[in-house]
Amino acid sequence: MKIWxxxxxxxxxxxxxxxxxxxxxxxxxxxxxxxxxLRDFTTDKHRQVDDKPFGGGAGMxxxxxxxxxxxxxxxxxxKENPFRVICxxxxxxxxxxxxxxxxxxxxxxxxFCGHYKGIDERVMQNLVxxxxxxxxxVLTGGELPAxxxxxxxxRHIPGVLHSYESAETDSFADELLEGPIYTQPREYRGLxxxxxxxxxxxxxxxxxxxxQRLERTKERxxxxxxxxxxxxxIGGKNG
Ligand code: ADE
Numbered sequence: 001m002k003i004w005x006x007x008x009x010x011x012x013x014x015x016x017x018x019x020x021x022x023x024x025x026x027x028x029x030x031x032x033x034x035x036x037x038l039r040d041f042t043t044d045k046h047r048q049v050d051d052k053p054f055g056g057g058a059g060m061x062x063x064x065x066x067x068x069x070x071x072x073x074x075x076x077x078x079k080e081n082p083f084r085v086i087c088x089x090x091x092x093x094x095x096x097x098x099x100x101x102x103x104x105x106x107x108x109x110x111x112f113c114g115h116y117k118g119i120d121e122r123v124m125q126n127l128v129x130x131x132x133x134x135x136x137x138v139l140t141g142g143e144l145p146a147x148x149x150x151x152x153x154x155r156h157i158p159g160v161l162h163s164y165e166s167a168e169t170d171s172f173a174d175e176l177l178e179g180p181i182y183t184q185p186r187e188y189r190g191l192x193x194x195x196x197x198x199x200x201x202x203x204x205x206x207x208x209x210x211x212q213r214l215e216r217t218k219e220r221x222x223x224x225x226x227x228x229x230x231x232x233x234i235g236g237k238n239g
Contacts, residue, residue, distance in 0.1 A: 001104075001157060002083075003150055004034045005143070006070050007113040008049055008062075012143045021151070025160045041066035041073070050116055059117030067112060067123040074110060082107040084129045088145035089114060090138050092131030095149060097172035099132070103149075104156035111150070113142030175228050177221060179212030 005013045013035045016022060025031040039047040042065070050060040074083060084107045093099075103109065112119065112128060124131070134145045155161050171178040182193040196208045217225050 001030070001154070002032050002034070002108040003154075004036060004074065004083075004108075004110040005113060005146055005150075006036045006038055006067070006110065007143055007146075008038045008115055009113075009141065009143055010035045010037045013113075013147065016147050021155065021160065025154050025157070028159060030157050030159050031154050036070060038062070038066045038070065041069040053117060057117075061117050062114060062119045062123075064120040064122045067119065067127060071127050078108065083110055084108070085110045085112060085127055086146075086149065087112045087114060087119065087124065087128045087131050088134065088142040088149060089118070089131040090133050090136070092133040094136075095132050095134050095152075097152075097170075097175075100149070100152040101156050104153045109150070109153070111142065111146035113146050115141040175224055176213040177217045177224070179209050179216055 007013055017026070017033050017035070022031075022033070026033060038049050042048060048063070049066055050062050053059065053061050071085070084103075086109060088111065112123065132145070132149055134148050139145060182197060186193050186198065194208070196204055199205065214225070
């Protein structure tokens, strides 16, 4: 999978791509990232990417031309290869686990990172396939949400995660939150690991884990459980 970031702050993105899972995914040639500076697609001396909104009002708007030129370049590079343009925005549909999995199985991705007041609507209407929000709050720019979305997508590409950090057992993999986990030592400052985890009885451990996940979801995110009940999805061999 190829992922582009088109941004006025390329270093913000590059800093993150140099570390951890992003770095490993590139080394293993499972994903390739391209970070494009929006200013490289300007044609004026000042490399201007923004201007005042028509009709007045506070803030600056990202101009359409650099995005259209970047898009033309993408078309040239991708030829017949499909790609999907995502614009992180509080106006988008709320992102979730399911969408992350879907996008990990789909076309190459391009993130148009907005800034200031937003991006000229002609870009949104004609080039952007999908606006995605990462939550009901407003961030300063699209770089962090683009990285959040990309992170949650690429961990579903086979081979990106090691088995010990398997995506299948994550919170939300079956629409439940994850339960508590423990490691050595068994006892620390009088705080003990639950007995059942030391029992060696795998069936009992699995039952306990499922129960913990259900209880935690009920306590913290009851709406997730209600959705699951509606879908008749609670039950199975571990209760
Ligand atoms: N840009 C600014 N705020 C955002 C949000 N909540 N989600 C996605 N993109 C954004």
